[in-house]
Amino acid sequence: MNKMNFVKNGISMLPPGFRFQPTDEELVYQYLKCKVFSYPLPASIIPEINVCKYDPWDLPGNCDEQERYFYSTKETKYPNGNRMNRTTNSGYWKATGSDKRISSSTSTCDSVVGTRKTLVFYEGKSPDGSRTHWVLHEYRLLTIQNNYVNEIGDWVLCRLLMKKRSVIESDGSTIPMHKINTTRNLPRLFDFMMVSKSTHSSTSSSCSSSSNNVEVSLDQEETSGNADF
Numbered sequence: 001m002n003k004m005n006f007v008k009n010g011i012s013m014l015p016p017g018f019r020f021q022p023t024d025e026e027l028v029y030q031y032l033k034c035k036v037f038s039y040p041l042p043a044s045i046i047p048e049i050n051v052c053k054y055d056p057w058d059l060p061g062n063c064d065e066q067e068r069y070f071y072s073t074k075e076t077k078y079p080n081g082n083r084m085n086r087t088t089n090s091g092y093w094k095a096t097g098s099d100k101r102i103s104s105s106t107s108t109c110d111s112v113v114g115t116r117k118t119l120v121f122y123e124g125k126s127p128d129g130s131r132t133h134w135v136l137h138e139y140r141l142l143t144i145q146n147n148y149v150n151e152i153g154d155w156v157l158c159r160l161l162m163k164k165r166s167v168i169e170s171d172g173s174t175i176p177m178h179k180i181n182t183t184r185n186l187p188r189l190f191d192f193m194m195v196s197k198s199t200h201s202s203t204s205s206s207c208s209s210s211s212n213n214v215e216v217s218l219d220q221e222e223t224s225g226n227a228d229f
Helices: 024-036 177-182 192-198 202-210
Strands: 067-073 091-102 112-123 130-145 148-151 155-162 165-168 174-176 214-217
Touching: 024 067, 024 091, 024 112, 024 130, 024 155, 091 130
Parallel strands: none
Antiparallel strands: 067 155, 091 112, 112 130, 130 148, 130 155, 165 174, 165 214
16 A cells, blocks of 8 residues: 655645644654654655744745644754754744653653654844744654663654734734734735724724724743743
């Protein structure tokens, strides 16, 4: 039986109605572990790309997708160092919080475990960059023997997502925040028809003159910890 291949031109392409929603354990033990040890993959659905060579909005795939997945090689910041290079053309990825350990629920003696590091993208130069809504989960493989931890392989698995934020326009419609960001350099058009209609109500006219946009955030995740580039 031929292995299913859903990657075309570096982009994951699933048939209509299908969704790729793996758990952390499945990403580590079914995809990353198989990739590192050259085992057969369940399906060719995750493309290979150096994530830090691109800004998050330039990575392959549809920005409207809730999550995107990539295999990325480990690129060190310095030739003789171990620190990862997480600088892109427009900014950098900054680690936040503590790494999450991922163990297998089916094997209690497996010495191979995974970790998930959470990173947030900042535009500009470190350490004065502006925080964006782009989030990256970076999965790694580790071995634990005699309380000694060692990283395995040259691959990491990345899950890219954008926190749910939107802007409410004066007509009540909503626009995803990532579309606001990608068009932030374009001029915005003013709807004079909306203003003429709102003059019938003094309350609505005063409200529209004070503010055209109201930003709504559904983000409830607080970041903590020190930066780790």
